[in-house]
Amino acid sequence: MKVLGQFLLFHALICAASHVQGSVIIKGDLAPEGSMQFMVSVQNKNGHVCGGFLISEDFVVTAAHCDIGLKHVILGGHNWKNSNAKKIEISNQCKYKNYSDVGNGSDIMLLKLANKAPMGQNIKTIPLAKKNTNLSVNQECSVAGWGKTVSTGGLADDLRVVNVSIIDHNDCQQSWGRLPPNVICAGGKYTDKGFCQGDSGGPLVCNGKAVGIVSFNKNNNCTYPDVPNVYTDIREYVDWIKYITIVNSCPL
Structure with missing residues (x-):
């Protein structure tokens, strides 16, 4: 019974994570200007949903449970509302075949971008x-x-x-x-x-x-x-x- 209770508590905690939008950094600092240029804001029609990171000109990695009506990504700026940031539509989403929910692991997804990211001073891969x-x-x-x-x-x-x-x-x-x-x-x-x-x-x-x-x-x-x-x-x-x-x- 104790093991079952632990599993049910664990399942309830992690499933809740998929329904919360945005990102939360606790006891952190503003990222230094010019750093972490691989960071991406993954968004749906309502705005920011999750973080992500650029690994090639046209692929972003994020979590599979972030699949909440995703439409586009924003990259190229520490402030994703900045008019100079680049918006690129998402053309496809690839979840790992074994993913079902975060409790079972494989919480990974690739986002195929409709257009290649303009690599340069403010946009880089990791x-x-x-x-x-x-x-x-x-x-x-x-x-x-x-x-x-x-x-x-x-x-x-x-x-x-x-x-x-x-x-x-x-x-x-x-x-x-x-x-x-x-x-x-x-x-x-x-x-x-x-x-x-x-x-x-x-x-x-x-x-x-x-x-x-x-x-x-x-x-x-x-x-x-x-x-x-x-x-x-x-x-x-x-x-x-x-x-x-x-x-x-x-x-x-």
């Missing part, structure tokens, strides 16, 4: 971590996004970033009671820094490479929670990502 990339406990990485800075606040216009440390996987699993496969834990537990409800799709960046994708955290608790933040582990999906970007379409 390299992905390789399959054999090692992460060490307490290694310092970073996560960024637009949005709230407290649980009850409104979305912010300017990109914010915070440093977080990698947490031991066994520690993370004990804290949550259950974890989906292929995830990384960083920030949250043991600190007052990290992301919170709705900061989905943005990258966990370690040594200049995208290692994880913001997936879920404890429901609506930005004070900060007693469980780690959880990211999809990009290293487990690099072959899939490479295949899609080469064939330029979603696999059947």
Whole structure:
């Protein structure tokens, strides 16, 4: 019964994340001007839904649970409302074949852009971590996004970033009671820094490479929670990502 209770609590917490728009960076700072030019605001007709990051001229990586009527992306500026930022329509969405919900993992999606992003001073790609990339406990990485800075606040216009440390996987699993496969834990537990409800799709960046994708955290608790933040582990999906970007379409 205890195990069942833990699973039901876990399921309720993570499912709530898919219904919250925007991104939440807690105890972070404004991103330095000219940094993180790979960051993308993923939007529907109502505006900002999730974060994302540019990996090629015409592909953006985000979380699969961000599929909430997506229409376009905004890139090329720390303030996504800036008139100089570039808006590009989304032509296709590719979710990993095993994805069903965040509780079962594989929370990753590629967005095919209708037009190539104009690479230059304000728009750049970020390299992905390789399959054999090692992460060490307490290694310092970073996560960024637009949005709230407290649980009850409104979305912010300017990109914010915070440093977080990698947490031991066994520690993370004990804290949550259950974890989906292929995830990384960083920030949250043991600190007052990290992301919170709705900061989905943005990258966990370690040594200049995208290692994880913001997936879920404890429901609506930005004070900060007693469980780690959880990211999809990009290293487990690099072959899939490479295949899609080469064939330029979603696999059947």
